[in-house]
Amino acid sequence: xxxxxxxxxxxxxxxxxxxxxxxxxxDLLLLGELASLAxxxxxxxxxxxxVNRHINPTNICVNxxxxxxxxxxxxxxGAYEMDSDEVFSQAQKAHAxxxxxxxxxxxxxxxxxxxxxxxxxxxxxxxxxxxHVKGFTAVEIDHFANISGNSIEEVLRGLKAAGLGSMPGxxxxxxxxxxxxxxxxxxxxxxxxxxxxxxxxxIGLKSNATILYGHVESYGxxxxxxxxLRELQDETGGFQVFIPLAFQPKHSExxxxxxxxxxxxxxxxxxxxxxxxxFKHIKGYWIMLGEKIAQVxxxxxxxxxxxxxxxxxxxxxxxxxxxxxxxREDLVSLIKEADKIPVERDSLYNELxxxx
Ligand code: V47
Ligand code: SF4
Numbered sequence: 476x477x478x479x480x481x482x483x484x485x486x487x488x489x490x491x492x493x494x495x496x497x498x499x500x501x502d503l504l505l506l507g508e509l510a511s512l513a514x515x516x517x518x519x520x521x522x523x524x525x526v527n528r529h530i531n532p533t534n535i536c537v538n539x540x541x542x543x544x545x546x547x548x549x550x551x552x553g554a555y556e557m558d559s560d561e562v563f564s565q566a567q568k569a570h571a572x573x574x575x576x577x578x579x580x581x582x583x584x585x586x587x588x589x590x591x592x593x594x595x596x597x598x599x600x601x602x603x604x605x606x607h608v609k610g611f612t613a614v615e616i617d618h619f620a621n622i623s624g625n626s627i628e629e630v631l632r633g634l635k636a637a638g639l640g641s642m643p644g645x646x647x648x649x650x651x652x653x654x655x656x657x658x659x660x661x662x663x664x665x666x667x668x669x670x671x672x673x674x675x676x677x678i679g680l681k682s683n684a685t686i687l688y689g690h691v692e693s694y695g696x697x698x699x700x701x702x703x704l705r706e707l708q709d710e711t712g713g714f715q716v717f718i719p720l721a722f723q724p725k726h727s728e729x730x731x732x733x734x735x736x737x738x739x740x741x742x743x744x745x746x747x748x749x750x751x752x753x754f755k756h757i758k759g760y761w762i763m764l765g766e767k768i769a770q771v772x773x774x775x776x777x778x779x780x781x782x783x784x785x786x787x788x789x790x791x792x793x794x795x796x797x798x799x800x801x802x803r804e805d806l807v808s809l810i811k812e813a814d815k816i817p818v819e820r821d822s823l824y825n826e827l828x829x830x831x
Contacts, residue, residue, distance in 0.1 A: 476500065483509045483749060486516070491698050494750040498694040503741060510745035510776030517755055518778040521829075522810045523820040526803055527576035527609075527782035528569035531789070532557045532595075536582025538614070540648070540659035542690055544726035544793035546582045556584065559595045566599045569785070570606055573803070576782070576822045579610035580645055580789075589623040589630060593637040600638030607640040607822040613671035613682075614646035617663045627674050635680055641822055642675055644683030644718050649692045651699040657691055658729065665700075669707055676713025681823060683758075684714050688743055689722035689735035697743070701750050708753045715824060716756035716779055719743045721763045725794025737768045741775045748776025756824065763790050765797050766809065773813045779820075780806060 479493045489497075497506060533556040536546035547554035557565075566577050577599070596608050611619075611634065619630045649655050650665030663671075675682050684704050688697055701717075708714050721740055724732040748757045759777035761769035762784055769780055785800035801809075803819075807830045810817035817830040 476502070476505070480505075480509065483513060488752055489750055491702055494698045494701065494746055495694050497746045497749060498697065498742065503738060503745075506742060506745040506749075507775045510748040511774055513748050513752070514757070514776045514778055520814075520816050521778065521818045522773055522813075522815040523756065523779040523818050523824065523826075524803075524806045524810070525576055525782040525820050525822065526572075526574050527578055527822075528565070528572070528574045528785040529578045529580075529787050530562055530565045530569075532562050532579065532581045533584045533587065534582050534788070534792075535584050537585055537618075538583050538659065538661040540662060541728040542648075542658055542687065542722060542793075543789075544723075544730075545789045549585060556587070559591065559598070562595050563598055563602075565786075566603065566606065570603045572785070574783070574785075575605070575827070576607045576609055578643060579608060580612055580615065580643060583615065583618040586622075589619045589625070589633065592619070593633055596634065596637040596639055608638055609641045609643055609822050610634075610639055612643060612646035613668045613675075614663055616642075616671050616675075617667060627671055628678065631671075631675050631678055631680060635678065639680070641715070642672075642680055642682035644685040644714075644716070647685045647700070647704075648687045649696050649700055650703050651692075651696040654692050654696045658687075665703065669703060672713065673707060673711060676711035681713055681715050683716050683718060684754075685718045685720050686743075686747075687720045687722055689739060690724075690729055690732055697746075698750070701747065705751055705753060708751070712753075714754060716758050717747050717751050717754045718758040718760055718781075719747055720760060723763060723790050723793035723795045727793055737771075740764055740768050741772060744772050744777050745775040761801065762787050762797050762799075763795060766801070770809050770813050773810065773815050780810065782806075 721735040756779045758779040759769045759772035807817045819828040
C-alpha cells in the first residue's frame with residue numbers, strides 16, 4: 476500500500492496489480508483520501524451536473540441481456556414502442572423544462588429503421604438547435620449497421636450529420652469476454668464495443684464509458700475492463716467520463732443477486748479515479764447509487780453527478796429506489812452540503828454556471 480500511495484502522491488500511473496490491491500483493501504478512508512487527492516489535482520472542488528432528460532423510444536430488444544429488467548420481446552406484456560411524434564414531444568417538454576441535453580437509448584428493435592432514428596434527431600435539432608442529443612450505445616450502433624447494411628462508420632456519420640452530438644457509455648458492461656458471455660451472451664463482444672468507440676472518436680464524436688459492476692464479475696474483471704478503456708483513451712482521448720453503474724438486481728434473470736453495498740460503490744468509484752488517470756471526469760450516477768451514496772462519493776474521487784435525468788426507466792424497472800428525477804435546486808444543494816462547488820455543465824463539459 477505504501478508503494479501505491481507514493482505513486483499516487485507523485486502523480487505516477489498505477490498498474491493493474493496495484494488496482495487489484497486497491498480493490499482488495501478494506502481501508503476505505505485511505506482510498507477516499509487518495510482518490511480525492513487525484514481528483515482535486517484536475518478538478519479542484521468543482522462538481523459538475525447538467526439539466527437533462529432520458530428518452531427510451533422502445534424497450535423491445537432482440538438481445539435480452541440477463542441483467543436487464545427493462546427490455547421485452549415483441550408482443551410481450553409491457554412491451555412498448557413510441558412513434559416519432561412522442562419522442563419529439565418528450566424532447567419539447569424537456570426543452571420547456573430547461574434541459575440542455577436529451578439522452579436517447581433503447582432496446583434493439585427488430586424493425587425500426589436507421590432512417591427513423593435519423594429523422595427523429597433531425598426533427599429535434601431543427602426545432603431546438605441548442606438541444607444536445609446524446610444518444611445510442613455502441614450496441615445500438617452495431618444493430619443499426621446490421622439492419623441498414625451500412626458500415627459502422629457510415630452509421631455514425633449519418634447520425635452525426637442528422638445532429639447526434641455525442642454518445643453515452645452504455646453497453647460496455649464487463650469487457651472481459653468470459654464474464655461478458657455469462658451476463659449478456661447475445662451482445663456484441665467487448666472487442667467490438669471498443670472498436671465502435673474507436674471509430675466514433677476518429678470521426679469526432681465524443682463518448683462516455685461505463686462498467687456494470689456488482690453481479691458475477693471479479694475484481695480482476697473490473698481491472699481488465701478499466702485497462703482496456705485506459706489503453707483506448709491513451710490512443711484517442713475521445714472518452715469524456717467514466718461511469719460505474721451499480722447493478723440493480725430486481726426483476727431480471729440475474730435477480731438472485733443482492734444490491735451492491737455502499738462500501739463497494741465507494742471503493743469502485745475511488746479505484747476508477749485512481750486507475751483511470753487519463754479520464755478527467757468520474758460520474759457518480761445517483762440514479763443507481765442512491766442520492767446519499769452519490770453525495771458521499773464526492774469525497775471518493777467523483778466530480779460529476781450526471782443530471783436531473785427525469786423519466787429514468789432502465790434502473791427503476793430493475794428496482795432502483797432513488798427518485799426518477801431530481802430538481803436542479805436539489806442537485807445544487809446536495810453538492811453544496813458536501814462542501815463542493817456545483818457547476819452546471821453542457822454535454823461536452825463546458826461550464827455554463829458556477830453556482831457558488
Ligand atoms: O448498458 C441495464 C445498464 C446501461 C441494469 O453515458 C443496468 O452519461 C444496472 O449506460 N442495473 C444503460 N444497470 C444506461 C447507461 C447510462 C446511464 C446514465 C448515463 C450514461 C452516460 C449512461 O444500463 C446499460 C447497462 O449497462 N443496465 N440493466 C441493471 N439492472
Ligand atoms: Fe437490450 Fe440493452 Fe437491455 Fe441488453 S441492456 S437487453 S441490449 S436494452
